[in-house]
Amino acid sequence: MILITLISLLSLAYLSLMLYLWLGLLKKNSQLSTLNSQLPHVSIVIPMRNEETFIEATLNAVNAQKYAGEWEVIIVNDRSTDKSPEIVKAFCETHTNFSVINIPQDSPQIASPKKRALNTGFLAAKGEFLLIMDADCVPPPNWLNSMATLYASGASVVQGSKANNGKKSFLHAYQKLETLGFTLIEAAGYNRNKPLVASAASLGYSRALFFKCGGFEGLYNLASGDDDMLIHRMAKIEGTKFAYNWDTSAVMPTAPVDSWMSLLQQRARWGSNGAKYDSKVYSAFLFCIYAFFVWLFVCPWLVFFGILPVCFLIPFAIKFIADFLLIFTGALRFRSAKLLWYLPLVEIIQIPLFTAAVPLGTFGFYRWK
Numbered sequence: 001m002i003l004i005t006l007i008s009l010l011s012l013a014y015l016s017l018m019l020y021l022w023l024g025l026l027k028k029n030s031q032l033s034t035l036n037s038q039l040p041h042v043s044i045v046i047p048m049r050n051e052e053t054f055i056e057a058t059l060n061a062v063n064a065q066k067y068a069g070e071w072e073v074i075i076v077n078d079r080s081t082d083k084s085p086e087i088v089k090a091f092c093e094t095h096t097n098f099s100v101i102n103i104p105q106d107s108p109q110i111a112s113p114k115k116r117a118l119n120t121g122f123l124a125a126k127g128e129f130l131l132i133m134d135a136d137c138v139p140p141p142n143w144l145n146s147m148a149t150l151y152a153s154g155a156s157v158v159q160g161s162k163a164n165n166g167k168k169s170f171l172h173a174y175q176k177l178e179t180l181g182f183t184l185i186e187a188a189g190y191n192r193n194k195p196l197v198a199s200a201a202s203l204g205y206s207r208a209l210f211f212k213c214g215g216f217e218g219l220y221n222l223a224s225g226d227d228d229m230l231i232h233r234m235a236k237i238e239g240t241k242f243a244y245n246w247d248t249s250a251v252m253p254t255a256p257v258d259s260w261m262s263l264l265q266q267r268a269r270w271g272s273n274g275a276k277y278d279s280k281v282y283s284a285f286l287f288c289i290y291a292f293f294v295w296l297f298v299c300p301w302l303v304f305f306g307i308l309p310v311c312f313l314i315p316f317a318i319k320f321i322a323d324f325l326l327i328f329t330g331a332l333r334f335r336s337a338k339l340l341w342y343l344p345l346v347e348i349i350q351i352p353l354f355t356a357a358v359p360l361g362t363f364g365f366y367r368w369k
Contacts, residue, residue, distance in 0.1 A: 010292040011315045017289065018322035024188030025329055039069030042148050043127030043207070046135050047117035049078040052087060054136035054255070059091050059098070062133075065144040073098045074124055075135075076117040079105050084135075099124075115216040115226045122210060131204040136255050139202075146250035147204050155243035156209050157234055159190050160202025163334070166256035173342045174349065175256040175263065177327070180339060184330040190244035195235065198227040202245075202252035205234065213237050223272050223366075232278060248334065264357055265366045271354075272361035290358050292319075297355045320347055 044062060048055060062073055075092070077085050077100055085102065092098045101120055103113075110116060122130055129151045133139060143160065150158045164179040166172025182197065189195035213233040219225050234240050257263050274290070277283045296315060302308040324343060331337045360366060 007295060007312070007315060010288060010295060011318050013285070013288045014292045014315075015318055015322050017285075018326055021185055021188040022326050022329060024192045025184060025326070025333075027188075027191045039067070039152055040129040040148055041127040042067070042069065042071040042129045042131055042144065042204075043121075043125035044071065044073045044131045044133065044144070045118060045121035045125060046073065046075045046133055047078055047114050047121070048075055048080065048084060048088070048135040049113070049117075050080045050082045050084060051135040052080075052082040052084040054138075055084045056087050056091070057138050058135055059088070059095075061138040061140075062144075063095060063098070064141050065139070066141050067144045067148065069148060070127070071097065071144065071148075072126060074121045075100045076121045077102045078113050078117040079103050079107065111221050111223050112216075112219065112226065115220055118226060119216055122207065122215070125207060128207055129204055130207050130210060132200055133203075133252065134201045134254070137201055137252055139252055140249060142247070142249045143202070143252065146245055146247040147202070150243045150245055151204060151206075153243070154241055156240045157195075157205040157231060157242045158203070158245055159186050159195070159198055159242070160204070160245045160250060160252050161187070161247075161334070162199060162201050162252040162254050163336075164256050165253035170342070170345070171258070171260065171263070172256045173339065174346050176336075177339045177342050177346050178350070179254065180330055180334065180336055181323070181327060183334075184326055187244045187246070187330070190242045193242050195231050195242055196228070198231040200227040201254050203227060209234055209237060209240065222276055223269055223364075225273050225276075229273065229277065232282075246333070251334075264353060264360070267353060267357035268361035268366040270361070271358045272364070272366065274358060274362065290354075293351055293354050296351045320344075323347060 046058070051058070075088050075098070077088060088100050092100050101124060103117060103120065118132060129148060131144065131147055147158050147160055161183050162179060164172065164176040166175055182199065185197055186195065186199060189197065213230075213236070216226065216230065219229055222229070235242070257266055274283060274286045292315070296319065299308065299312055299315070303310055303312060327343060328340065331340055
């Protein structure tokens with residue numbers, strides 16, 4: 001009886017979360033005013049470490065942005081040991097609104113060098129709107145204008161949408177569908193002006209708000225958290241307005257990893273801070289969701305060996321139906337309906353992957369670039 005009650009509560013927690021997110025997707029953000037005539041001065045800050053394969057394409061794509069306002073690009077080289085510093089230096093010499101800052105090679109090792117790189121760029125930034133992206137992304141030409149327009153409309157924080165640009169392999173299809181799911185979780189929270197998660201691959205916020213909320217102070221000892229933990233801090237500042245960018249011409253393509261082990265390492269890094277959020281209620285809720293996944297992983301074995309009856313598999317149906325409702329709604333909006341064919345298999349693989357990633361991340365068993 002106790003087991004049934006516990007499983008029911010975990011299933012209810014997951015179902016409630018998915019319904020909350022689904023209703024958030026349907027909600028329209030009415031907080032923003034009409035467009036101001038004055039476009040903001042934008043500082044695009046790009047942290048970089050060992051990106052010689054991608055960085056030239058990234059810089060060319062950023063340089064091709066169509067924006068009528070004033071803007072600059074600051075690349076922060078975080079102790080790269082490949083040829084990317086030379087590529088960036090040569091590019092900056094021929095493009096006056098691009099500059100590079102080099103983190104000294106003898107800088108002390110910290111858990112989150114990316115936050116140090118971002119903070120270094122922010123201190124040098126001249127723009128009122130800080131726009132960040134990853135060094136291996138190739139933004140579409142309207143990305144900067146679309147993000148800055150939302151800021152000019154009154155948003156304090158703007159989350160850009162993203163899409164995985166992998167090939168036709170199942171590994172890449174898995175990441176495309178999960179990326180869509182993460183994107184929808186972001187969008188639902190921003191629509192409610194109560195963001196749950198965020199993504200630094202395409203994210204912008206007021207420079208004044210960043211420093212007012214304390215920036216990354218106290219977060220440098222955490223491997224992740226340069227996005228959602230920061231956004232949670234910003235949400236505590238009275239008057240902060242969040243906006244999600246639904247513009248399909250501004251979707252940021254992100255590169256997939258090319259092996260299941262790399263995917264596990266990435267998910268472990270993402271899950272490394274689950275118990276370290278400022279809000280203990282939020283951490284407790286994340287724990288309940290993780291416990292639900294653990295049960296989904298263990299339950300089939302207990303049923304297979306006859307320890308539990310088949311009815312204990314009902315939570316699988318709850319998860320699949322709830323996930324399908326959210327993903328289907330988002331897939332239609334982002335014109336990604338073809339990805340739904342992969343959903344049943346992704347649902348199965350996601351359970352052991354997530355179950356393993358969280359403890360690996362919690363105890364630091366992952367690699368940083």
